[in-house]
Amino acid sequence: MSEPTAVPRPADTACRSRRQVLHGAGALAGVVVGGGVLAACAEGTDPDRSADDVSTSAAGQAVVALEDVPVGGAVSAEVAGVPVLVTRPAEDEVHAFSAVCTHQGCTVTPGDGVLECPCHRSVFSLTDASVQSGPAPEPLGEIAVEISGADVVVS
Numbered sequence: 203m204s205e206p207t208a209v210p211r212p213a214d215t216a217c218r219s220r221r222q223v224l225h226g227a228g229a230l231a232g233v234v235v236g237g238g239v240l241a242a243c244a245e246g247t248d249p250d251r252s253a254d255d256v257s258t259s260a261a262g263q264a265v266v267a268l269e270d271v272p273v274g275g276a277v278s279a280e281v282a283g284v285p286v287l288v289t290r291p292a293e294d295e296v297h298a299f300s301a302v303c304t305h306q307g308c309t310v311t312p313g314d315g316v317l318e319c320p321c322h323r324s325v326f327s328l329t330d331a332s333v334q335s336g337p338a339p340e341p342l343g344e345i346a347v348e349i350s351g352a353d354v355v356v357s
C-alpha cells in the first residue's frame with residue numbers, strides 16, 4: 203500500500219507563472235503543483251504581465267469608481283487582464299499597483315490599512331506599495347492613475 207500524497211497547503215504554495223510551471227521538475231508534478239498553486243491566483247489573469255504593460259496598454263481606461271475605494275483602504279480590480287489594487291490613502295489621493303506579489307507571484311489583496319499577500323504574509327504600504335514586512339523583495343509595480351470625474355483612470 204502506498205503512502206498518501208501530501209497536498210500543499212496555501213501557505214506553502216505560491217502562484218507560478220506559466221513559464222515556471224512548464225519548466226518545473228517533471229511534467230506531471232508541474233501540472234499537479236501548478237493546479238494547486240494557480241488556485242491562489244486571480245482566475246483569468248496573467249501574472250507575467252507587468253505594471254508597465256498595463257500603464258501602456260490601458261491609458262485612459264477607467265479602473266474603478268472613486269466612491270468604491272474606501273479612504274484609508276483599497277479595492278481589488280482588473281485592468282487589461284491584470285489584477286490590480288487601487289488604494290486611497292487620503293480623500294483626494296489614489297494609487298494603483300499590480301496585485302502580483304514580487305515574492306512568488308500570488309495575488310495580493312486589500313488588508314486593514316495595508317495590502318497583504320495571503321501566501322507568505324508580505325505586507326505592502328497603501329501609498330507606495332513598499333514592503334512593510336514579509337519575504338517580498340520589492341514593492342508592487344505601480345500603475346499611474348488619476349481621479350477623473352467620478353472614476354479612477356489609468357493616466
Ligand code: FES
Nearest residue numbers: 303305306319322
Ligand atoms: S508570494 Fe510569497 S509573500 Fe507573496
